[in-house]
Each structure stands twice: as structure tokens, then as C-alpha cells.
Amino acid sequence: MxxxxxxxxxxxxxxxxxxxxxxxxxxxxxxxxxxxxxxxxxxxxxxxxxxxxxxxxxxSKEALVRAIVMDGAVALDRERNAALDLLEEQGGPRTIRQVVNILIEPVLGLSDDHYVQFIVIFAMTHRDMMLDAIDPAWNRAYGRCLDHLRRLMPHLPPALQNQRFVFMGAYISAVLSARQRALADRSRAHPMWGSESSLEHFMQSLVALLDAPADLPKDMLARIGGAGAAIPEPPGPVG
Incomplete structure (x- = not known):
């Protein structure tokens, strides 16, 4: 004993x-x-x-990095999947905003103040290693969100939907990383980044990015939908 x-x-x-x-x-x-x-x-x-x-x-250092990547990925995937399961049981998600909430709110709820900053920098400098570190089984919720967004964006052809998802991932990562970096500096106040109204405006702007109509000439649409059409890369844990 x-x-x-x-x-x-x-x-x-x-x-x-x-x-x-x-x-x-x-x-x-x-x-x-x-x-x-x-x-x-x-x-x-x-x-x-x-x-x-x-x-x-x-x-090793690499094993430590991989463990840190997976800690955040697992936490985000669990929260997003749970929220999706609940909405799907109720016949949803019914709006783009509901999907945006599922993408963003778990990131805001992470227990550590530095994960978003870390993952954004890591994705820029070691993207292959980051993607290799994430077990696909723990990054399923983001794909589920994209599937719902495709259904909720019927006014856009698939190629434009894919471009919007690329824009969305970059936007989420950039804004939330900037917010986290600012709030980590406790030497002064950050009225904008700490404001609930700013977060609400951010999420409304993300909905607008996804839902906006496309006014492109036919030749541009043809090029976007051609062989070089944008296809979202495997997403990181944040976006």
C-alpha cells in the first residue's frame, strides 16, 4: 500500500x-x-x-512542441464537436452565425493565454510539422463546420466557398492572435481588445465575410473555378 x-x-x-x-x-x-x-x-x-x-x-524539444500543439487541438475539437452535436440534434446549425460561434467561442475559452499566438507563429514557420503533429481524429470539428457553411452558402459556387474559407482561416488566426498578444501585455489597458462589443463586432464581420455576395466578371469566376481553384489546406487547430 x-x-x-x-x-x-x-x-x-x-x-x-x-x-x-x-x-x-x-x-x-x-x-x-x-x-x-x-x-x-x-x-x-x-x-x-x-x-x-x-x-x-x-x-526531445520536437516532442514537447507536438504535445503543446495537441493539447490545444484536443481541447478545441472536443468543445466544437460537443456544440455541433447539440445543434445537429436540434436540426441545426441554421445560420452562419451559429457556425461562427462554434469556431470562435472555444478559442476564447482556452485556459492558456498564449496558445493562439504560438500556433499562428508555428504555422507560419513550421506548417508541415504542425499539421503532422495533429492527429486528424482530433481536428474533425473544423471540417464539420466547413460542411455546414457550404450548405448555408448556396449563393456561392464551390470554388468561391473554398476561397472564403481560406480568407476565414487567415482572418480568425490574425485577429485572435493580435487580441491575445495585446491582452497578454498587462502593463497597460487594452480597451478595444478587452471589450465584449469588439468581439461581437469581430464575429459579425466574420459572418459578413462568409455571406457577402460575389460580384466578379465571368472570366474571373471561370479562373477561380478552374484548375487553380483555391482548396482549403488542412486547417490548424484555430482556423
């Missing part, structure tokens, strides 16, 4: 130490990028006396 209690205490200590390393690494990666932070810096900032703590708990 004593051995079992000691083993459990040791497991809890290991879990706490690994969690602290991930938390500190996420902040440093968000501030400086993955390539701008060493494992020694992470260990020191996490209060680990052993400079090899990252290797001890995760095996």
Missing part, C-alpha cells in the same frame, strides 16, 4: 513538472518562436535544476 501511494505521488509530481514545462514553453514559443527558445531556457524558466528536463519528460 505504501509503495502504491509513493508511486502515485511520484506520478503526480512528474505530471506537475511536465505540465509546468509545457506551460512555460508555450509562453516562450509564443513570444519568440520555437526556434528562438532552447531547451535549457525552458528548463530554467520552469524552475527545473536539471537542464535536461525537457528530454527527461518529453524525449
Amino acid at each position: 505504501v509503495r502504491l501511494q509513493l508511486a502515485r505521488a511520484d506520478d503526480a509530481a512528474r505530471s506537475a513538472a511536465a505540465g509546468q514545462i509545457k506551460k512555460v514553453a508555450l509562453r516562450l514559443f509564443a513570444e519568440r518562436g520555437v526556434d528562438g527558445v532552447t531547451v535549457r531556457e525552458i528548463a530554467a524558466a520552469a524552475g527545473q535544476k536539471n537542464h535536461g528536463a525537457v528530454g527527461y519528460y518529453f524525449g
